[in-house]
Amino acid sequence: MTTQKREYKRDVIIEVSTNLLFPLILLFGLYVMIGTGGTGGGFQGGTILASAFILYITVFGHEKGREKMPESVNAFFKSFGLFLYNGAGWICVLFSLATIQWLNMPAFWPVTDFVGVAGSRSFLVGYMVSVGIGLTVMASFVSQYFDLAWKEEEEMGGNEE
Amino acid sequence: MKPLTIVGLLTSILLLAVAFYAEEDLPAFGDENSAVNKAIKLFTIDADANLVAALNAGTLPEEIKNKIYDLGFIKGPTCEGCQNENYPTLEEGNYKIEYIEEGTWLGGRLYTVGGWDVLINNGEIFYDEPQQYYFITESDGKLSVSRYNWPVRVTERTEEETAMINAVTSGLADYRGYDTMGEETVILTGALGVILLMRRRGKL
Numbered sequence: 075m076t077t078q079k080r081e082y083k084r085d086v087i088i089e090v091s092t093n094l095l096f097p098l099i100l101l102f103g104l105y106v107m108i109g110t111g112g113t114g115g116g117f118q119g120g121t122i123l124a125s126a127f128i129l130y131i132t133v134f135g136h137e138k139g140r141e142k143m144p145e146s147v148n149a150f151f152k153s154f155g156l157f158l159y160n161g162a163g164w165i166c167v168l169f170s171l172a173t174i175q176w177l178n179m180p181a182f183w184p185v186t187d188f189v190g191v192a193g194s195r196s197f198l199v200g201y202m203v204s205v206g207i208g209l210t211v212m213a214s215f216v217s218q219y220f221d222l223a224w225k226e227e228e229e230m231g232g233n234e235e
Numbered sequence: 236m237k238p239l240t241i242v243g244l245l246t247s248i249l250l251l252a253v254a255f256y257a258e259e260d261l262p263a264f265g266d267e268n269s270a271v272n273k274a275i276k277l278f279t280i281d282a283d284a285n286l287v288a289a290l291n292a293g294t295l296p297e298e299i300k301n302k303i304y305d306l307g308f309i310k311g312p313t314c315e316g317c318q319n320e321n322y323p324t325l326e327e328g329n330y331k332i333e334y335i336e337e338g339t340w341l342g343g344r345l346y347t348v349g350g351w352d353v354l355i356n357n358g359e360i361f362y363d364e365p366q367q368y369y370f371i372t373e374s375d376g377k378l379s380v381s382r383y384n385w386p387v388r389v390t391e392r393t394e395e396e397t398a399m400i401n402a403v404t405s406g407l408a409d410y411r412g413y414d415t416m417g418e419e420t421v422i423l424t425g426a427l428g429v430i431l432l433m434r435r436r437g438k439l
Binding site for chain 2: 112115117152153155156159160163199200203204206207210211213214215217218221222
């Protein structure tokens with residue numbers, strides 16, 4: 075673990091408890107995001123995942139937060155979530171699977187014989203759609219927080235070029 | 236012609252072809268199997284000459300009424316003085332029965348099968364005009380009773396139609412998929428707007 079010079083004083087309790095809580099919040103967020111059969115859904119799970127990153131950025135600062143969530147990964151997640159959701163819809167439109175009710179038609183699906191129509195439909199609705207929503211929501215919130223924190227840091231003169 | 240223009244033209248043609256391909260499968264407006272117009276079949280009973288005569292005369296037989304009540308559609312107000320919320324009563328004078336012939340358009344719906352429509356006026360607190368509630372058809376010596384209602388469809392058919400245990404998820408991601416797509420796009424657009432506004436001076 076690299077030690078960085080900071081203008082503010084380090085608080086051991088906050089940093090250690092954040093390090094402990096960070097993976098647990100991520101796990102809970104994943105549980106809410108993927109467990110669409112029972113608990114939550116994409117929006118709620120994505121918000122919880124974003125809250126974990128926001129906690130981390132708040133405690134450790136902008137630069138260490140960037141190491142956890144690089145800008146390239148953030149941009150990829152942001153657009154990939156929407157791509158997943160719309161891709162599920164396009165699959166259903168193309169194969170008339172009618173999962174998203176984008177078409178209300180009887181099911182036809184090339185892998186029906188192997189997967190079973192009900193299985194593939196619940197897989198699409200439960201995982202592809204929810205994970206897509208969750209990724210977009212998480213990356214959007216984290217990116218907004220990064221942008222706002224950036225400005226504050228700039229005003230304080232901490233990151234001048 | 237630039238290569239980019241050619242690629243754009245080809246992509247537009249491909250998208251147009253996909254749209255036409257998908258449009259062939261779209262349910263026609265007024266299709267009785269589309270999400271809005273679908274009537275959920277509740278039960279079937281043996282057709283009787285007396286039952287059919289009663290339906291033609293405009294009264295709902297006691298057997299059908301009792302079966303509907305047995306399914307949990309409540310008879311009336313559950314407490315003293317409170318209003319009946321969602322399920323109007325089937326007492327005499329509250330409803331009227333009309334026979335609708337095959338192939339008629341009514342209320343944005345094409346009736347491919349003829350049958351008796353049960354319209355309820357009194358006791359319905361949300362609408363002034365008589366509302367379609369039950370639809371009775373006769374075939375092969377059996378009377379089958381269906382009900383038009385969105386909540387009934389969600390509670391009865393969610394697992395069969397979407398293969399999800401959770402009715403909320405099926406509503407969010409299946410029945411109202413376009414709505415959720417718009418919400419997600421709004422969130423992404425908000426993030427992009429913040430990026431455009433706040434990152435002017437900084438480096439990425």
